[in-house]
Amino acid sequence: MPTALITGASAGLGAEFARQLARRRADLVLVARSEEALSTFAAELRSEFGVAVEVLPADLAIEEGVERVEQRLERADDPIDLLVNNAGFGLPLQFADNDIADEVRHLRVHVEASMRLMHAALQTMRGRGGRIINVASVAGFISRSTYSACKAWLIQFSRWANAEYARDGVSVTALCPGFTHTSFHERMGLAPGHEGVPAIMWLDARDVVREGLRDAARGKSVSVPSLRYKVIVAVAGLLPRSVTAGIARRGRV
Template sequence: MPTALITGASAGLGAEFARQLARRRADLILVARSVEALDHIASEIRSEFGVAVEVLVADLADERDVERVAARLRDTSDPVDLLVNNAGFGLPLQFADNDVDDEVRHLRVHVEASMRLMHAALQTMRGRGGRIINVASVAGFISRSTYSACKAWLIGFSRWANLEYARDRVSVTAVCPGFTHTSFHERMGLPPGQEGVPAFMWLDARDVVREGLRDAARGRSVSIPSFRYRAIVMLAAVLPDSVTSGVARRGRV
């Protein structure tokens, strides 16, 4: 059976990726910082779906932990068929007011860790085949502090890598959801209903993951779940940055 490694798997989109992949009979390697949360979801999935679930506790802001996860991806004796780079967190949009060490950690988790894990996965996937999903955001298409910059990097690199490694039977897809009901916003101190975002703009995590997996299976380099967000991205491409960045100050994506 195929094996999928998912970072940020203890909650939110990562946990939903785990459930939907387990439903498709994939064995799982779940990566996150919290051993209790990982053990809980691993036990849940084993019981419900009967697949093998390996737990790997790691903080992807720590280079040594990133290397441990990378080593698992390079293991040819039990190769990984799908890597889901999902781990991440948000910061307030006022860059100059944030602690610079928090900003560096933010960059390491979103960009450096994703790059290192992609590099490791490609060592065993090339020629054999495999898929890589990078969870980005529609924020990557607009001007919105360092979160947008990190997600823009993921989108741009995924587009190139999907073309470059297609010859090796490896697809790379950036999944770019908009506002999605997960614990992401609560961890930033924004309880439900207080994000300043209209109800119709919110997506369900199950729909985001289902569309992302579908587009990855089709070999698409970019997946934007829901028609309304695809329309927003198209509109953002022709509007001046002064307009899109002003709108983007509301809520968190």
């Protein structure tokens, strides 16, 4: 059976990836900060789908946490077939007003940890084959503080890596959803229904994951779920940065 390692797996898109992959009979390695939440979720998945689920508590904002996951990815005797770099969090858009320690932690989780885990996964995937999905965002196509910058890096790196490692049987896909119903915005202190975003712009997590897995299987370097967000990305590419940045500032997230 294939084995998938998912970061940020206890909630949101990470948990949805786990459910859909377990339904497809994949064994799982679940990574998140809370061992209790992971263990509870793992028990549910084992009971419902009958798959093997390994729990790996790790905080990707600290060196020890990243190293623990790297070591698991580098195990040639029990290799990972699919890596889903999903862990992440948001910050208020006012960069100058944010605590710089929070900004550094934000950069480390979104960029450094994703890069290092990709590097570790490639050690066993090259020549054997494998898939990597980096959960980015449509924010990576516009100017919106450091969150956009992190996601833009992830998109560009995924595009390059997908072309570079195709010869080794490895595909790398940047999954770029728009606003998606998960706990992400609640963790930023925004109550559901108060994010300042029209209802039509919200996506369902099940659809986002389903489309991301499909595009990864097709070897696509970038996956933008839903037609409406594909149009937004295409239009954003034609507008000056000053215009897209001004539009982005109107939202609360």
